[in-house]
Amino acid sequence: MDLIKITSLDYAILGLIHQKSQSGYGIRKQFETTALGNYSSSPGAIYPALKRLQKSGLVIQTKVEGSTKTRFDYTSKGQNALKNWFLKPITIEDVAKKSEELLLRFAFMDKLLNKKQTLKFLQSFRDSLKIYIVELDAFHSREKNDLPLHGRLAFEHGLSSARATLKWCKMAITTINQSKKT
Numbered sequence: 001m002d003l004i005k006i007t008s009l010d011y012a013i014l015g016l017i018h019q020k021s022q023s024g025y026g027i028r029k030q031f032e033t034t035a036l037g038n039y040s041s042s043p044g045a046i047y048p049a050l051k052r053l054q055k056s057g058l059v060i061q062t063k064v065e066g067s068t069k070t071r072f073d074y075t076s077k078g079q080n081a082l083k084n085w086f087l088k089p090i091t092i093e094d095v096a097k098k099s100e101e102l103l104l105r106f107a108f109m110d111k112l113l114n115k116k117q118t119l120k121f122l123q124s125f126r127d128s129l130k131i132y133i134v135e136l137d138a139f140h141s142r143e144k145n146d147l148p149l150h151g152r153l154a155f156e157h158g159l160s161s162a163r164a165t166l167k168w169c170k171m172a173i174t175t176i177n178q179s180k181k182t
Helices: 008-019 025-034 043-056 076-087 092-096 099-111 115-143 148-176
Strands: 059-063 070-074
Touching: 008 025, 008 043, 008 059, 008 070, 008 099, 025 043, 025 070, 043 059, 043 076, 070 076, 070 115, 076 099, 076 115, 092 115, 099 115, 115 148
Parallel strands: none
Antiparallel strands: 059 070
């Protein structure tokens, strides 16, 4: 078995399969009809990703009893890969360039991580966001008068988005703290 680099598309597919066994067609439909639409739902993207995941031993394909159809399930190795992705430390670069991926990680972690692990993820996300916002504020204070109008407004959108995500993180921490999840 070759070691492969697991892509964010691969993790998204693993996350969907983690929620329930799915056919390749079912996975494609989820990409077409949900917020996962930023990934390609093309058969030319989904099926090669499923083949990579099979080749690496992260998923298996089984026949649906009494049918010609097949479905994909994740293996214990796939579950471990998904859990390790969830537990991967969050960096400032992740917050700056991969916030959608961080939210994808959060969206799928419900059944695999306990409350303490989920809170650790959110607290790390929050803490990294705080540092990033301080950096953005400093840049804004220094450069706002020298930026072209549209550039400044676009930058301010990014800053507002980071602040909104920070507010969401704090709310999510409070909500999970108050939940019965263990």
